[in-house]
Amino acid sequence: MKTNNFSSFVLIISLLLATHNSLAAEKPTKPFVVVLDAGHGGHDHGNKGNGYKESEIALNIVLKIGAELEKLPNIKVIYTRKTDVFIELRERAAIANRADADLFVSVHCNAHHSDAYGAETFVLGLHKSQANFEVAKKENEVIYLEENYQEKYGGFDPNAPESLIGMVLMQEEYLDQSILLASLVQNNVINNLKRKDRSVKQAGFWVLHNTYMPSVLIETGFLTNKSEGAYLNSAKGQTEMAREIENAIESYIKSISVSIEKLKDPEIAHIQVEKVIETTKENIFDGVIFKVQLAASSRKLDPKPSNFKGLKEVTRDKEDGLFKYYYGETSDYNKIQVMKTFVQQKGYPSAYIVAFKKGKKVNLPEVLKSKGI
Missing domain, CATH: 3.40.630.40 (Zn-dependent exopeptidases)
Known part of the structure; x- marks a missing residue:
């Protein structure tokens, strides 16, 4: 995978x-x-x-x-x-x-x-x-x-x-x-x-x-x-x-x-860590990507950290006439839950998890139901 x-x-x-x-x-x-x-x-x-x-x-x-x-x-x-x-x-x-x-x-x-x-x-x-x-x-x-x-x-x-x-x-x-x-x-x-x-x-x-x-x-x-x-x-x-x-x-x-x-230089821009949280097969969803939605707005903002309370690698999509801003990208439901809590405490209390399949948003409860969550 x-x-x-x-x-x-x-x-x-x-x-x-x-x-x-x-x-x-x-x-x-x-x-x-x-x-x-x-x-x-x-x-x-x-x-x-x-x-x-x-x-x-x-x-x-x-x-x-x-x-x-x-x-x-x-x-x-x-x-x-x-x-x-x-x-x-x-x-x-x-x-x-x-x-x-x-x-x-x-x-x-x-x-x-x-x-x-x-x-x-x-x-x-x-x-x-x-x-x-x-x-x-x-x-x-x-x-x-x-x-x-x-x-x-x-x-x-x-x-x-x-x-x-x-x-x-x-x-x-x-x-x-x-x-x-x-x-x-x-x-x-x-x-x-x-x-x-x-x-x-x-x-x-x-x-x-x-x-x-x-x-x-x-x-x-x-x-x-x-x-x-x-x-x-x-x-x-x-x-x-x-x-x-x-x-x-x-x-x-x-x-x-x-x-x-892995931190050789404090100015390193990206660090890959494969396992911060222990995962299980029950938490991995093949073909599904989870993200945390931070906000939806008619304004087109540059997804840079200074616009999103210091959060890095925020992404932006346009949907139904609104710009949607997301944080994180993983197939591990455990990880996305931790990331949601993290951004809520960083200043986005209404942030929530969304799911995508083949690039299209899908119903999260139905995705979770497929694995009995």
């Missing part, structure tokens, strides 16, 4: 890597350091939906992720906690910073007064909705359990949206890499475990704000949902969730490693 062109997506990541000092070429022997953070702990049980304990479930998942990562060569795993102890939010971030970590992954379980369910992964950013703010507020309120929290957190108020604005600036340089990992996590959990997709989101989590490396916070599901809570509280659910998160981290590390190996 002809190799899919995934270079435009990987190029963005690769150029960012040139400034990521913990992976600089002059330190090739430095292990890739992953800090795993099990949310809550000790007297902070987190949410206790349906009688389950978030702190225990998060810890079990984190330990399983770490056990698999530790089997990989040149990977160093650091845990913010390995037992049921209370760790302050600022100390969790400090652990990662002191270790000069390359990645910070925080694992949690969600709760809601409704019967909500599904998985979502957060990167740091201003909340885009009241729902995102409420999730961040709930996780940030653990600071009230700490002594002298007013002094330690410099007047930060989890209940005040304005307190979040200053948090975002420090993490901006790692945002694209954080989005990549978050997208890989969502892709694995949704497609392989068939969980409801609550997408990659941005919100103001203190624990992400204070880390100086790509960072994500994973809400694995809702303990308050009877079915999902039971799943996450089971050994099966924890093992499966850990497996998919670990695989996402491994895919992320693989993409970083391959890109660095």
Whole structure:
């Protein structure tokens, strides 16, 4: 099969890597350091939906992720906690910073007064909705359990949206890499475990704000949902969730490693990487090309990066009197889903996937139905 062109997506990541000092070429022997953070702990049980304990479930998942990562060569795993102890939010971030970590992954379980369910992964950013703010507020309120929290957190108020604005600036340089990992996590959990997709989101989590490396916070599901809570509280659910998160981290590390190996010059225009995301036959559609539609307009724009928020290799077609602008081109449905999430976080929230066969647009639901997706 002809190799899919995934270079435009990987190029963005690769150029960012040139400034990521913990992976600089002059330190090739430095292990890739992953800090795993099990949310809550000790007297902070987190949410206790349906009688389950978030702190225990998060810890079990984190330990399983770490056990698999530790089997990989040149990977160093650091845990913010390995037992049921209370760790302050600022100390969790400090652990990662002191270790000069390359990645910070925080694992949690969600709760809601409704019967909500599904998985979502957060990167740091201003909340885009009241729902995102409420999730961040709930996780940030653990600071009230700490002594002298007013002094330690410099007047930060989890209940005040304005307190979040200053948090975002420090993490901006790692945002694209954080989005990549978050997208890989969502892709694995949704497609392989068939969980409801609550997408990659941005919100103001203190624990992400204070880390100086790509960072994500994973809400694995809702303990308050009877079915999902039971799943996450089971050994099966924890093992499966850990497996998919670990695989996402491994895919992320693989993409970083391959890109660095091929990055001879930071001004390289194109880098071919055949496998950033593990593919399966079920995800490859022979004769079908998927693209992400960014916009449709009567204006004819030059599809250059400066016109499309820095996105490279945007293509333009004319259809029904309108100019359609697309990003990406692949026969792998997993990859196009990740690319869609990427461009949505880059500033195209209404972007969606379209399918083509022999150069003509075809009905996406029918294409997916042909493989039982």
